[in-house]
Amino acid sequence: MNFLAISGSTRRASTNTALLDTISQLAAPATNIAVLNILQQLPIFSPDLEGAATQVDVRKLIDLVRQTDGIIISSPEYVHAIPGGLKNAIDWLVSGDAIIDKPMVLVHASHRGEDMLSALRLVLGTITANFNEQLFLSFPLVSKSPSEIGAYLRTDANTRQIRAFISDFEAYARLST
Template identity: 50%
Template sequence: MAAPRFDIRVFHEIGALPVFSPDREGENTPRTVRDFMKAVEANDGLIVSSPEYVRTLPGGLKNAIDWLVSAELIVYKPVVLAHASHRGDDMLATLRDVMSTVTSNFNSEIFLRFPLMKKSPDEIRQIVGTPENRCRVDRFLEEFSEFCQTVRADASGLG
């Protein structure tokens, strides 16, 4: 859905990350974690999207955040949220609290949500592919891109 001017990368290995432990940091950091950290570090910002589990964050997402906090890779990284369900407000509230704690550049105002729970891939393409929803996606990504640029300019003293 992203316009060609946006380079979106999805990290699909969150579930493969070992449970965070300070004993596994530094030279003991597992390869999967190092790959994850490199992926985060290489990008201008993070769009976090997650299902809810028992009205809160899934353990895998919290674990991934713990690894990023430990390495301080998320502390100044621009972060926004997207959500693909009509439910999950308790999880979103928790995720907003966590993100506003772990990064000084969490923007809760830039948010994208579609009610896609239990939809087939074809139904999702149809819903998200309407002209109105394509515009919503484009506007979300444009706002996020501008936010990332502002954060970068502020960090370099130009903003």
């Protein structure tokens, strides 16, 4: 299966992106997970820019979402909320049909961020009929560097947990489509 992973952080040394990168590496080659890296290139959503006026990076996002078997999101909390860049990407997807039945799950790179998580759960449960809230994986990665995160997630117990999570998401995505 092919999945798309979206990090809510555009920070170079992001813990959320490092979590998704490592999940992608641990899932391969059985499962292909592409980690998306274009949130910072998307214009601010406006209905006036939809349709014929849609910018190339937005089209790319919509096409990637349409083609993927499922989406994994990992996001920091910014001021008790979903970061603007991630919410902006979601806003671009809402009026089209690419996202409607897409299987989606959350992973989390922090021991905090409950306000963002509950807001994001509400949003994802609204934009797709196949958001699986029960399937959730969380690691306390705040302040760790990408290489520390890679090493931490490659311990036997964490690797087992990640591979089981991906396998469960694949089973869910198969049932949902």
